[in-house]
Amino acid sequence: MALKSWNIQVKNANAFFDSLDDASVNREVAPGKNTILYLLGHLIAVNDGMISLFGLGERQYAYLDEAFVKNPDKSGLQMPDAATLKREWRKSNDTLSAYFDEMTADDWFTRHNSMTDQDLINDPGRNKLSVLLNRTNHLSYHLGQLMLIAGK
Amino acid sequence: MALKSWNIQVKNANAFFDSLDDASVNREVAPGKNTILYLLGHLIAVNDGMISLFGLGERQYAYLDEAFVKNPDKSGLQMPDAATLKREWRKSNDTLSAYFDEMTADDWFTRHNSMTDQDLINDPGRNKLSVLLNRTNHLSYHLGQLMLIAGK
Numbered sequence: 001m002a003l004k005s006w007n008i009q010v011k012n013a014n015a016f017f018d019s020l021d022d023a024s025v026n027r028e029v030a031p032g033k034n035t036i037l038y039l040l041g042h043l044i045a046v047n048d049g050m051i052s053l054f055g056l057g058e059r060q061y062a063y064l065d066e067a068f069v070k071n072p073d074k075s076g077l078q079m080p081d082a083a084t085l086k087r088e089w090r091k092s093n094d095t096l097s098a099y100f101d102e103m104t105a106d107d108w109f110t111r112h113n114s115m116t117d118q119d120l121i122n123d124p125g126r127n128k129l130s131v132l133l134n135r136t137n138h139l140s141y142h143l144g145q146l147m148l149i150a151g152k
Numbered sequence: 153m154a155l156k157s158w159n160i161q162v163k164n165a166n167a168f169f170d171s172l173d174d175a176s177v178n179r180e181v182a183p184g185k186n187t188i189l190y191l192l193g194h195l196i197a198v199n200d201g202m203i204s205l206f207g208l209g210e211r212q213y214a215y216l217d218e219a220f221v222k223n224p225d226k227s228g229l230q231m232p233d234a235a236t237l238k239r240e241w242r243k244s245n246d247t248l249s250a251y252f253d254e255m256t257a258d259d260w261f262t263r264h265n266s267m268t269d270q271d272l273i274n275d276p277g278r279n280k281l282s283v284l285l286n287r288t289n290h291l292s293y294h295l296g297q298l299m300l301i302a303g304k
Contacts, residue, residue, distance in 0.1 A: 001281055002154070002285065129153055130153055130156070133285075133288075137157060137289065140289040141296035145296045145297055147293075
């Protein structure tokens with residue numbers, strides 16, 4: 001069910017990004033705020049982080065962290081172009097989906113890699129599922145901002 | 153865990169609404185978009201809907217639906233003032249918390265009131281927990297918009 005909730009948000013984000021021509025991604029969600037391009041790279045990088053955090057494999061988009069996670073928009077750091085990021089957004093979600101499909105229900109209740117076994121004993125709710133719920137909210141949060149562009 | 157995720161978003165929203173003086177709630181989250189006042193009433197009304205949907209009791213804020221759910225902002229319909237809505241936001245969350253505290257883990261996997269027993273058999277994931285996850289995303293979505301005002 002948490003995965004279904006995640007997939008719905010990804011689908012909504014897909015619909016938004018697909019509706020944009022490449023030039024539009026340089027627009028800000030509100031005057032002086034993040035550009036669509038920045039949020040696109042930000043979401044790819046943050047979501048991709050679940051791969052290593054869950055010990056599923058090697059992250060694919062660590063190279064986006066500098067410009068899209070560690071630094072704010074308009075940092076002057078180089079960013080991939082719109083067409084590239086839109087393509088990678090799709091690809092990154094396909095990759096995550098494939099990993100998530102392999103996980104059992106029990107896997108979601110195990111600890112993630114920035115925790116110790118003791119951390120999980122102290123707080124059993126702090127597990128992979130909690131990270132997915134958190135990332136889903138994070139996606140919804142930025143989707144709300146992006147949808148301002150779409151007139152919602 | 154889904155409740156924890158919900159509570160985190162409510163806490164974040166509290167922090168935002170508490171930071172505002174009453175005059176600021178008339179600001180739009182972006183030019184031409186919803187005002188903070190509208191989103192505040194919208195969130196109270198939508199979240200309050202879970203009380204009747206889950207069969208927990210009688211909704212407290214059905215009177216907000218007309219101005220804040222069924223109609224867009226700037227409809228000309230009368231709206232309570234900022235101080236009232238900020239107070240009711242707090243109160244509505246206290247009420248929801250008290251109801252949620254009474255629910256057992258199993259309760260979350262039962263059907264809600266806009267479904268039949270057969271609906272739940274056809275799609276067991278369509279239950280109260282799925283509604284809570286959906287409302288959590290909805291809150292995050294609008295919180296992302298509100299936080300534009302706070303410079304995030």
